[in-house]
Amino acid sequence: MSLYVEELGELVEVQEGKTRVLVPNLEKYKVEKKIEPAHAPVFYNPAMEVNRSISVLAIETYRRMFDLKTLTICEPLAGTGVRGLRYVNEINSVSKVILNDIDDRAYKLIRLNVEHLSVSDKVDVYKEDASALLLTIRSKYIIDVVDIDPFGSPIPFIHAALRAVRHLGLLCVTATDVGVLVGRYPHKCIRRYGAKPIRAVPFSKEIGLRILIGTIARIALEFDYGVKPLLAYYEGHYYRAFLLVGKDTADARECVENLGFLIYNPEDGSRTFVRTYPVAPGSGAYGPMWIGKLIDPEFARELSRVLEEYDYLKSNRKVSELVQLFREEAYLSNVVYMTSSEVCRGLGSEISASTIVSLLRELGHDACRTHFDKRAFRTTLSLSEVRKIVSLYRS
Numbered sequence: 001m002s003l004y005v006e007e008l009g010e011l012v013e014v015q016e017g018k019t020r021v022l023v024p025n026l027e028k029y030k031v032e033k034k035i036e037p038a039h040a041p042v043f044y045n046p047a048m049e050v051n052r053s054i055s056v057l058a059i060e061t062y063r064r065m066f067d068l069k070t071l072t073i074c075e076p077l078a079g080t081g082v083r084g085l086r087y088v089n090e091i092n093s094v095s096k097v098i099l100n101d102i103d104d105r106a107y108k109l110i111r112l113n114v115e116h117l118s119v120s121d122k123v124d125v126y127k128e129d130a131s132a133l134l135l136t137i138r139s140k141y142i143i144d145v146v147d148i149d150p151f152g153s154p155i156p157f158i159h160a161a162l163r164a165v166r167h168l169g170l171l172c173v174t175a176t177d178v179g180v181l182v183g184r185y186p187h188k189c190i191r192r193y194g195a196k197p198i199r200a201v202p203f204s205k206e207i208g209l210r211i212l213i214g215t216i217a218r219i220a221l222e223f224d225y226g227v228k229p230l231l232a233y234y235e236g237h238y239y240r241a242f243l244l245v246g247k248d249t250a251d252a253r254e255c256v257e258n259l260g261f262l263i264y265n266p267e268d269g270s271r272t273f274v275r276t277y278p279v280a281p282g283s284g285a286y287g288p289m290w291i292g293k294l295i296d297p298e299f300a301r302e303l304s305r306v307l308e309e310y311d312y313l314k315s316n317r318k319v320s321e322l323v324q325l326f327r328e329e330a331y332l333s334n335v336v337y338m339t340s341s342e343v344c345r346g347l348g349s350e351i352s353a354s355t356i357v358s359l360l361r362e363l364g365h366d367a368c369r370t371h372f373d374k375r376a377f378r379t380t381l382s383l384s385e386v387r388k389i390v391s392l393y394r395s
């Protein structure tokens with residue numbers, strides 16, 4: 001199906017999950033045969049479908065864990081509306097979704113999609129600045145979930161999002177400025193996130209995610225709130241975090257306990273977290289950052305149970321693989337991963353991360369794969385201890 005709409009150009013119907021929405025025909029916005037979603041009149045990125053599918057599962061998991069009978073979700077940077085409309089269509093007990101976009105054409109398309117799906121009783125649509133909306137709608141709705149899915153960094157919207165979401169609500173955040181967070185532009189990271197990133201090490205990707213969460217945690221602490229990751233992950237070109245927001249002083253106290261710095265010693269490859277926040281422990285320190293778990297084990301278990309009930313998402317290989325890995329690595333998600341190439345350097349040919357994990361487990365050590373990198377794994381042992389075990393195994 002396709003139709004032409006004034007200002008929006010040619011629209012086509014696409015299906016994501018169980019939801020059919022109208023989006024700009026991206027075939028018309030190709031540059032050198034590559035789709036450029038940012039060139040379309042309204043932003044729609046098909047590469048974010050996995051992000052949206054995992055979000056459906058994560059919000060449903062949150063709803064079940066907190067036994068919520070109704071759910072009010074606000075998506076203040078909604079683009080075509082596809083994300084929020086998937087929530088209406090695919091998550092149990094969603095009573096209200098508030099969709100907003102500052103752009104005229106996005107607003108028009110969201111309203112068209114609401115009509116297209118016949119969900120106007122459950123969806124309210126606004127055309128305001130995201131932060132202004134978040135700060136004002138608190139008097140009208142009790143918001144269980146705020147989903148911040150912007151271009152680039154989410155930080156400009158975090159203050160207002162934290163204000164808007166209720167105590168023990170869920171803050172969902174996407175960051176696509178991965179290059180900044182992994183230290184490719186260190187000065188930008190210092191400006192935007194107030195943290196020193198670590199560049200060009202095999203585990204930069206994990207540290208980038210920890211800096212993102214650490215910055216959100218420090219903003220929460222300004223209000224004496226706390227955040228706790230239920231699930232935080234990396235995929236391809238973005239970070240995504242689902243954070244529980246607690247508004248009691250006890251939540252803020254627990255949150256600050258999970259801030260710290262990374263000390264990296266390139267000589268022996270050791271990577272250690274220290275809880276000296278707010279004082280950096282020395283010149284070899286990176287951060288500040290979140291040093292606690294990135295994935296809550298109970299949440300990851302429930303997430304995989306939820307996936308079992310979503311056949312159409314379970315059949316997506318990437319989604320299933322991620323959910324499985326989140327479950328495997330949750331209990332060790334407070335130790336930084338290492339890669340098989342770091343372990344095997346100078347020991348002859350490389351053996352796979354899965355083989356190393358099996359070997360360590362056979363010897364009774366804690367070890368698991370990680371979703372960050374298929375050549376990486378987590379263990380409580382140090383790099384030199386793992387190297388010793390691997391070299392004995394090979395001889």
Ligand SMILES: C[S@@+](CC[C@H](N)C(=O)[O-])C[C@H]1O[C@@H](n2cnc3c(N)ncnc32)[C@H](O)[C@@H]1O
Binds near residue numbers: 043077
């Ligand atoms: C990455 S897109 C959103 C994609 C959408 N969440 C999805 O899953 O398809 C970001 C959107 O934010 C909107 N936007 C940018 N700045 C804004 C602001 N200050 N207030 C509200 N919307 C804004 C843009 O018009 C754009 O549609």
